[in-house]
Amino acid sequence: MPDLILSIPGDNRPAYLRIADGVRSAIxxxxxxxxxxxxxxxxxxxxxxxxxxxxxxxxxxLVAEGWLQSGERRLRQVSAVLPSQFFEPQNGKPSLPQNxxxxxxxxxxxxxxxxxxxxxxxxxxxxxxxxxxLRLFPYDEIRACLSESLRRSPATRSGYANPAGHPxxxxxxxxxxxxxRAVSGRKVIVTHGTQEAVFLIAQLLIKPGDKVAVEELGYSxxxxxxxxxxxxxxxxxxxxxGVDPDALAEAAAQHRLRLIYLTPHHQYPTTVTLPACRRxxxxxxxxxxxxxxxxxxxxxxFHYRCQPIAPLASSDxxxxxxxxxxxxxxxxxxxxxxxxxxxxxxxxxxxxxxMIVTRQNDVLLQDAVARWIDNGGFERHLRRMRRxxxxxxxxxxxxxEQAQARGLPVTWTVPDGGMAxxxxxxxxxxxxxxxxxxxxxxxxxxxxxRLDHRPGTHxxxxxxxxxxxxxxxxxxLLMEAVAEQTRRPAAAVSD
Amino acid sequence: MPDLILSIPGDNRPAYLRIADGVRSAIxxxxxxxxxxxxxxxxxxxxxxxxxxxxxxxxxxLVAEGWLQSGERRLRQVSAVLPSQFFEPQNGKPSLPQNxxxxxxxxxxxxxxxxxxxxxxxxxxxxxxxxxxLRLFPYDEIRACLSESLRRSPATRSGYANPAGHPxxxxxxxxxxxxxRAVSGRKVIVTHGTQEAVFLIAQLLIKPGDKVAVEELGYSxxxxxxxxxxxxxxxxxxxxxGVDPDALAEAAAQHRLRLIYLTPHHQYPTTVTLPACRRxxxxxxxxxxxxxxxxxxxxxxFHYRCQPIAPLASSDxxxxxxxxxxxxxxxxxxxxxxxxxxxxxxxxxxxxxxMIVTRQNDVLLQDAVARWIDNGGFERHLRRMRRxxxxxxxxxxxxxEQAQARGLPVTWTVPDGGMAxxxxxxxxxxxxxxxxxxxxxxxxxxxxxRLDHRPGTHxxxxxxxxxxxxxxxxxxLLMEAVAEQTRRPAAAVSD
Numbered sequence: 001m002p003d004l005i006l007s008i009p010g011d012n013r014p015a016y017l018r019i020a021d022g023v024r025s026a027i028x029x030x031x032x033x034x035x036x037x038x039x040x041x042x043x044x045x046x047x048x049x050x051x052x053x054x055x056x057x058x059x060x061x062l063v064a065e066g067w068l069q070s071g072e073r074r075l076r077q078v079s080a081v082l083p084s085q086f087f088e089p090q091n092g093k094p095s096l097p098q099n100x101x102x103x104x105x106x107x108x109x110x111x112x113x114x115x116x117x118x119x120x121x122x123x124x125x126x127x128x129x130x131x132x133x134l135r136l137f138p139y140d141e142i143r144a145c146l147s148e149s150l151r152r153s154p155a156t157r158s159g160y161a162n163p164a165g166h167p168x169x170x171x172x173x174x175x176x177x178x179x180x181r182a183v184s185g186r187k188v189i190v191t192h193g194t195q196e197a198v199f200l201i202a203q204l205l206i207k208p209g210d211k212v213a214v215e216e217l218g219y220s221x222x223x224x225x226x227x228x229x230x231x232x233x234x235x236x237x238x239x240x241x242g243v244d245p246d247a248l249a250e251a252a253a254q255h256r257l258r259l260i261y262l263t264p265h266h267q268y269p270t271t272v273t274l275p276a277c278r279r280x281x282x283x284x285x286x287x288x289x290x291x292x293x294x295x296x297x298x299x300x301x302f303h304y305r306c307q308p309i310a311p312l313a314s315s316d317x318x319x320x321x322x323x324x325x326x327x328x329x330x331x332x333x334x335x336x337x338x339x340x341x342x343x344x345x346x347x348x349x350x351x352x353x354x355m356i357v358t359r360q361n362d363v364l365l366q367d368a369v370a371r372w373i374d375n376g377g378f379e380r381h382l383r384r385m386r387r388x389x390x391x392x393x394x395x396x397x398x399x400x401e402q403a404q405a406r407g408l409p410v411t412w413t414v415p416d417g418g419m420a421x422x423x424x425x426x427x428x429x430x431x432x433x434x435x436x437x438x439x440x441x442x443x444x445x446x447x448x449x450r451l452d453h454r455p456g457t458h459x460x461x462x463x464x465x466x467x468x469x470x471x472x473x474x475x476x477l478l479m480e481a482v483a484e485q486t487r488r489p490a491a492a493v494s495d
Numbered sequence: 496m497p498d499l500i501l502s503i504p505g506d507n508r509p510a511y512l513r514i515a516d517g518v519r520s521a522i523x524x525x526x527x528x529x530x531x532x533x534x535x536x537x538x539x540x541x542x543x544x545x546x547x548x549x550x551x552x553x554x555x556x557l558v559a560e561g562w563l564q565s566g567e568r569r570l571r572q573v574s575a576v577l578p579s580q581f582f583e584p585q586n587g588k589p590s591l592p593q594n595x596x597x598x599x600x601x602x603x604x605x606x607x608x609x610x611x612x613x614x615x616x617x618x619x620x621x622x623x624x625x626x627x628x629l630r631l632f633p634y635d636e637i638r639a640c641l642s643e644s645l646r647r648s649p650a651t652r653s654g655y656a657n658p659a660g661h662p663x664x665x666x667x668x669x670x671x672x673x674x675x676r677a678v679s680g681r682k683v684i685v686t687h688g689t690q691e692a693v694f695l696i697a698q699l700l701i702k703p704g705d706k707v708a709v710e711e712l713g714y715s716x717x718x719x720x721x722x723x724x725x726x727x728x729x730x731x732x733x734x735x736x737g738v739d740p741d742a743l744a745e746a747a748a749q750h751r752l753r754l755i756y757l758t759p760h761h762q763y764p765t766t767v768t769l770p771a772c773r774r775x776x777x778x779x780x781x782x783x784x785x786x787x788x789x790x791x792x793x794x795x796x797f798h799y800r801c802q803p804i805a806p807l808a809s810s811d812x813x814x815x816x817x818x819x820x821x822x823x824x825x826x827x828x829x830x831x832x833x834x835x836x837x838x839x840x841x842x843x844x845x846x847x848x849x850m851i852v853t854r855q856n857d858v859l860l861q862d863a864v865a866r867w868i869d870n871g872g873f874e875r876h877l878r879r880m881r882r883x884x885x886x887x888x889x890x891x892x893x894x895x896e897q898a899q900a901r902g903l904p905v906t907w908t909v910p911d912g913g914m915a916x917x918x919x920x921x922x923x924x925x926x927x928x929x930x931x932x933x934x935x936x937x938x939x940x941x942x943x944x945r946l947d948h949r950p951g952t953h954x955x956x957x958x959x960x961x962x963x964x965x966x967x968x969x970x971x972l973l974m975e976a977v978a979e980q981t982r983r984p985a986a987a988v989s990d
Contacts, residue, residue, distance in 0.1 A: 017802065061801050066772025079772070102785060102815035104840050105753075107702040108848060134650040143645040150638040155629040158827035192687060192853040199852050203723075207602040224851045228698075258600075277561030277574070290597060306556050307512065320597035332653035334858035345599050353603065356719045357694050358687040358853060362860060363829040 015050055016057035023058065027067050027078055037077045038068070108228065123442035125474025129269065129420035129462030132329050136388065141377045142331075145368040157363045163354045164347075165190030169366035172373045173339055181300055182314035183323055186341040189350055190361045193338040194298060197324040198222045201259075201294055202229040204346070204353055210258040213251050213291075215243045217449035219268045222261055222296065231258075235451055240413060242267045242274035245281040252289040260286060261294045264312060266418035268298070269449045269460045273416045279312055287318045294322045299329040301382050302464075303417030304390040319343040327369065329419065330382060335365060389419060395468040396421050396461055399475035408482055419464035425482045430455050435481035441474050510545055511552035518553065522562055522573055533563070533571045603723065618937035620969025624764065624915035624957030627824050631883065636872045637826075640863040652858045658849045659842075660685030664861035667868045668834055676795055677809035678818055681836040684845055685856045688833040689793060692819040693717045696754075696789055697724040699841070699848055705753040708746050708786075710738045712944035714763045717756055717791065726753075730946055735908060737762045737769035740776040747784040755781060756789045759807060761913035763793070764944045764955045768911050774807055782813045789817045794824040796877050797959075798912030799885040814838040822864065824914065825877060830860060884914060890963040891916050891956055894970035903977055914959035922980045925950050930976035936969050 026032045038044065041059065045052040059076050062068040071077035149157070157166070164170065170188050178184040191197040198221075206212060208230025214223060216235035223233055234255055237247040243262060251257060262282070264274040274282075286293050295312045303309075313323035323341040331337075342350060354360075372378050393415065400423065403410050409426035425432050429445040436443055446456030461478075463471060521527045533539065536554065540547040554571050557563040566572035644652070652661070659665065665683050673679040686692040693716075701707060703725025709718060711730035718728055729750055732742040738757060746752060757777070759769040769777075781788050790807045798804075808818035818836040826832075837845060849855075867873050888910065895918060898905050904921035920927050924940040931938055941951030956973075958966055 014802075057801050063770070066770055066775065081772070100813065101840070102787065102813050102838070104700070104787070104838075104844075106699055106844050107705075108699055108844075131654055134653045137650070137653065139645045139649045139653075143642055146641050146645070147638055150634045150641070154634040155632070158629045158632065158634075158829045159626055160828045192856075195850075195854045196852065204601055204603055205599070210602075221850075221854075228848070228851050275558075275561055277576070280561065292597065292599070306552050318595065318597050333655045334653045334855070336853070336855065336857040343597070343599075345596070349599075349601050349603075353723070355690075355716075356723050357691065358831070359690045359716075360829070360831065362831040362857065364860070365857065 014054075014057075016054050016061065019048065019050070019055065019058035020061045023062055024067055027082065032078050034078050034080050034082060037071055037075050040075060122440075123437070124440040125442065125470060125477065126465060127441065127443045127461045127463070127474060127478070129444065129460050129464075130329070130333075131462065131465045132332060132385065132419070133388070133465045133467075134332055136385065137332055138377065138381060141375075141381075142368060142372055145371040145375070145377075146364065148371055149364055149367040154364075157367055161360055161363050163351050163360045164188070165361060166363045166366035166370070169370040172370045176373065176378075177325075177339075177341060181297070181308070181325075182310045183341055184314075186313070186323065187344060187347040189340040189342065189347070189354065190366060191324075191338040191340055191354075192336045192358060192361060193328060193333070194296060194324055194326045195221060195225065195338070196358065197338045197340045198225040198261075198294065198296070199228070200340070200350055200353055200357065201322055202226050202231065203357075204349055205259055205292060206231045211255040213248060213255075213257050213260045214451075215262065215267065216451055217267075217269055217446065218261075218451075219263065219296070220448065222294075223451070226259070226261070233451060236260075238267060238270060238272075240272065241278060242270070242272045243278070243282070245278050245285060248282055248285050252285055252291065257289065257291045259292050259294060261296065262312070263296045263298070265297050265300055265303075265308065266415065268296070269420065269444070270422040271415035271418035271420050272413065272422075273303075273309060276309060279309075283312055283316075283321075286320060290320070292320045292322060294324065297323060297325050299418055300325065301330060302386060302389050302419055304386065304393065305416040308417065313341060316343070319345070322346065330378075330385075331369070335369075337361065337365065337369065389464050392463040392466065392468060392471060393421065395471045396463040396475065399472055399479070403475070403479040403482070406479075408479055409486060410479070410482060420460050420462040423459050423461060424457050425459055425485070426457055427482070427485045428455060429457050429459050432459065432478075432481050432485045435484055436478050439477040439481060441477045441481070443478065509552075511549050511556065514543065514545070514550065514553035515556045518557055519562055522577065527573050529573050529575050529577060531573045532566055533573075535570060617935075618932070619935040620937065620965060620972065621960060622936065622938045622956045622958070622969060622973070624939065624955050624959075625824070625828075626957065626960045627827060627880065627914070628883070628960045628962075629827055631880065632827055633872065633876060636870075636876075637863060637867055640866040640870070640872075641859065643866055644859055644862040649859075652862055656855055656858050658846050658855045659683070660856060661858045661861035661865070664865040667865045671868065672820075672834075672836055676792070676803070676820075677805045678836055679809075681808070681818065682839060682842040684835040684837065684842070684849065685861060686819075686833040686835055686849075687831045687853060687856060688823060688828070689791060689819055689821045690716060690720065690833070691853065692821075692833045692835045693720040693756075693789065693791070694723070695835070695845055695848055695852065696817055697721050697726065698852075699844055700754055700787065701726045706750040708743060708750075708752050708755045709946075710757060710762065711946055712762075712764055712941065713756075713946075714758065714791070715943065717789075718946070721754070721756070728946060731755075733762060733765060733767075735767060736773060737765070737767045738773070738777070740773050740780060743777055743780050747780055747786065752784065752786045754787050754789060756791065757807070758791045758793070760792050760795055760798075760803065761910065763791070764915065764939070765917040766910035766913035766915050767908065767917075768798075768804060771804060774804075778807055778811075778816075781815060785815070787815045787817060789819065792818060792820050794913055795820065796825060797881055797884050797914055799881065799888065800911040803912065808836060811838070814840070817841065825873075825880075826864070830864075832856065832860065832864065884959050887958040887961065887963060887966060888916065890966045891958040891970065894967055894974070898970070898974040898977070901974075903974055904981060905974075905977060915955050915957040918954050918956060919952050920954055920977045920980070921952055922977065923950060924952050924954050927954065927973075927976050927980045930979055931973050934972040934976060936972045936976070938973065 041052050041055045044055045068076045069079045173188055202225045206229040210231050211234050212226045212231040213234045213236050215238050217238050234251050237244040297311050300308050313321040325339045327335055327337040397414055400410055400412055412423040433443050433445045444460045446458040447453045536547050536550045539550045563571045564574045668683055697720045701724035705726050706729050707721045707726040708729045708731050710733050712733050729746045732739040792806050795803050808816040820834045822830055822832040892909055895907055907918040928938050928940045939955045941953040942948045
């Protein structure tokens with residue numbers, strides 16, 4: 001049997017694999033028959049001029065693959081049923097429908113408003129909201145914190161850990177929520193962004209057919225999570241003061257609402273701050289009808305006119321508010337750190353569910369961010385970005401004022417905070433956005449924030465991620481698009 | 496009105512907040528009545544001796560809170576309906592059931608096998624499986640890679656990104672899966688550990704009442720994810736060769752199975768490697784009955800006797816295998832990087848669902864790991880740990896051999912790979928584990944891997960996370976526990 005070792009030039013694999021190949025092909029070509037006994041390991045080793053262990057490894061491999069089986073007195077013999085027979089033609093027919101690809105039955109056709117990365121790169125002027133200016137983040141500071149985390153007994157933080165989050169980070173978050181946002185006495189769970197926070201709450205509280213009240217105009221990524229749990233969405237009117245409490249009163253009278261999803265601080269997408277009287281009224285209605293509230297406070301810190309107004313969660317005697325926040329806007333989105341601050345009653349059930357969905361967040365980043373909070377970097381960055389974004393908001397408003405002065409039919413409300421401005425262009429906003437895209441300007445439009453995607457006249461201008469200079473240039477092009485769409489001669493704009 | 500500014504000692508808040516407090520308390524105590532007009536901003540500023548803008552900020556705050564409203568000629572007046580009235584007693588009755596805490600209706604009572612961090616710290620000798628030796632990870636290497644990631648244009652990687660994962664990382668993973676695991680021609684999605692991978696597939700393929708076949712003994716965290724999707728679990732027998740294909744054939748004949756969850760490479764928890772003939776037979780049955788297979792290949796690389804055997808996913812003509820892996824064992828669990836490699840047909844639906852659940856993994860860590868793969872650190876660490884774990888397996892086996900030689904009724908099969916050993920102590924394993932825990936030795940028992948948690952005689956000895964010396968000491972104590980439980984005098988063990 002010396003020909004069992006095939007000396008293929010360039011085959012540098014271990015000898016045992018080449019021996020296994022030789023025996024396998026001897027079986028496949030019929031030189032070795034099912035049931036046939038092989039010589040002993042020692043005998044084979046002598047025949048092949050290799051060590052006995054090498055032969056043993058080859059035989060083990062072939063036994064594992066099913067070509068050989070153990071016979072009497074530890075001798076190997078060719079298997080009675082060969083692995084290849086499972087796949088080779090039997091009685092002239094292939095035993096398996098090999099050409100037939102599996103037809104997958106999907107029980108969910110997850111509807112998402114977007115799938116794939118946002119395509120910022122394709123546009124020179126990107127006015128989409130929600131993205132901070134990533135160029136201004138002090139990456140060196142977080143690098144130093146990560147280094148520190150990886151130097152100081154990292155082995156204690158790299159195992160399976162608490163599904164609620166890294167205790168050191170949670171402590172800092174709790175202090176921050178208490179002192180800056182007046183939210184306290186709650187249990188904190190670290191999530192993978194706001195998305196996982198909404199998803200977990202939807203899975204825990206909503207069953208198919210349940211009604212969930214949402215702001216319309218509103219945040220479609222949250223809608224997707226509610227729909228994935230089987231919710232029917234009940235739209236609540238949004239006006240120039242934010243969501244209308246009367247709309248909630250009507251909806252609550254008409255439907256058994258199981259959850260209300262709100263963005264009170266800076267309404268998404270209009271960035272209006274909900275007045276305190278409306279907040280109180282909404283809370284009152286929710287309490288009376290016993291409907292939990294999901295308060296999504298995604299960019300609390302970016303408030304320019306006065307102190308941010310206290311969240312609903314800061315005064316929640318009925319303990320029905322689930323509060324969420326994120327580091328995506330304060331730091332950067334790819335960090336994937338969101339926060340849930342929930343009443344005691346929800347904590348254990350949420351952790352149990354969380355174990356099933358993603359188990360826990362990565363601890364290294366939480367540890368580094370906690371260090372960054374401790375060394376003052378977090379506060380410093382916040383203060384800086386608040387000034388930067390306020391300037392950018394003002395630049396955007398100036399550009400609009402100039403366009404209005406030139407006779408363009410644009411109107412807007414200056415937002416007290418947030419990272420975007422909601423404007424009315426008094427014409428088909430989708431058409432304007434299309435014209436703008438041709439000029440390499442990206443804006444989102446009212447239809448993206450409607451349940452039925454019906455078109456409207458509003459545009460959302462995210463001003464946070466561009467410099468004042470970029471904003472001015474982009475706004476000039478955008479206003480040209482508005483002018484073109486309203487059929488005014490472009491000359492009227494550029495003079 | 497100069498008494499409006501309350502000069503409380505130690506109150507260093509901005510003047511506008513103190514002015515707002517003063518006006519608010521004047522309204523609350525009735526000194527200012529609903530509808531009453533306030534003096535102009537200029538007049539108030541003169542009265543209070545502050546700048547007009549300070550008064551403006553205070554008024555804005557009170558308008559936002561609902562205490563004031565805008566009257567004629569821009570004058571502020573006290574609101575007709577005060578915010579406090581929403582909460583204060585009306586007609587002698589409180590308007591809100593404030594003492595009544597919200598009664599949460601939970602639509603899922605997520606059953607998890609564990610909730611909370613594993614309590615390694617409480618035991619001196621931790622034989623739980625699945626945890627690599629975190630003390631041996633080269634944290635400095637990953638620190639250097641993270642630094643690099645944060646130095647080289649980090650802004651391009653910190654925004655919202657591709658939900659499938661970081662393209663640079665995915666490229667490296669695909670090359671790795673192709674060359675080391677022979678798994679190719681699939682689409683890769685990065686997940687938060689194996690847990691999110693199982694969860695996503697369960698959500699996509701399983702609806703309430705569906706039958707899912709699982710190995711028993713098996714992995715309860717995966718069971719939890721299937722149950723969360725409403726699955727009824729159908730157990731498949733596991734014997735000394737791994738899962739029994741006859742059990743699958745019977746189950747498939749009896750039930751409409753919607754998914755089969757398998758750990759072929761190192762069966763969890765027994766660490767047996769499934770022989771190739773069984774793999775082929777299982778695949779054949781799955782194809783004939785058109786049942787998708789979830790192949791969880793969680794510690795492929797740690798194989799000591801020969802080359803790891805190719806996964807089911809490496810030869811999947813029917814395209815019905817979903818393949819998953821994780822960096823939790825190769826690197827460390829708190830990293831939260833898992834991998835799904837799926838047939839084309841599942842890719843888009845999975846990404847849509849993924850957008851809803853957690854959107855994406857954090858990019859920074861993916862980028863750093865890709866750099867670590869590129870600079871050879873990954874392969875180097877793998878080679879090292881394979882040697883280390885093999886030695887630890889052998890140390891564990893030696894300790895068992897010595898115990899057996901001393902007359903203890905322990906039996907085991909030496910696993911070809913993996914990070915744990917499955918042993919039979921021929922007595923109540925839970926009782927042994929309890930005795931061991933009292934000696935500060937942590938082991939898991941057969942009952943944890945049973946659907947009905949019925950007790951058995953097997954223990955799982957995770958050998959990866961302890962040094963040979965720790966293993967020897969821990970095994971001595973564990974064998975004492977076995978001896979005590981089998982009512983042999985402890986002296987028989989220690990001589």
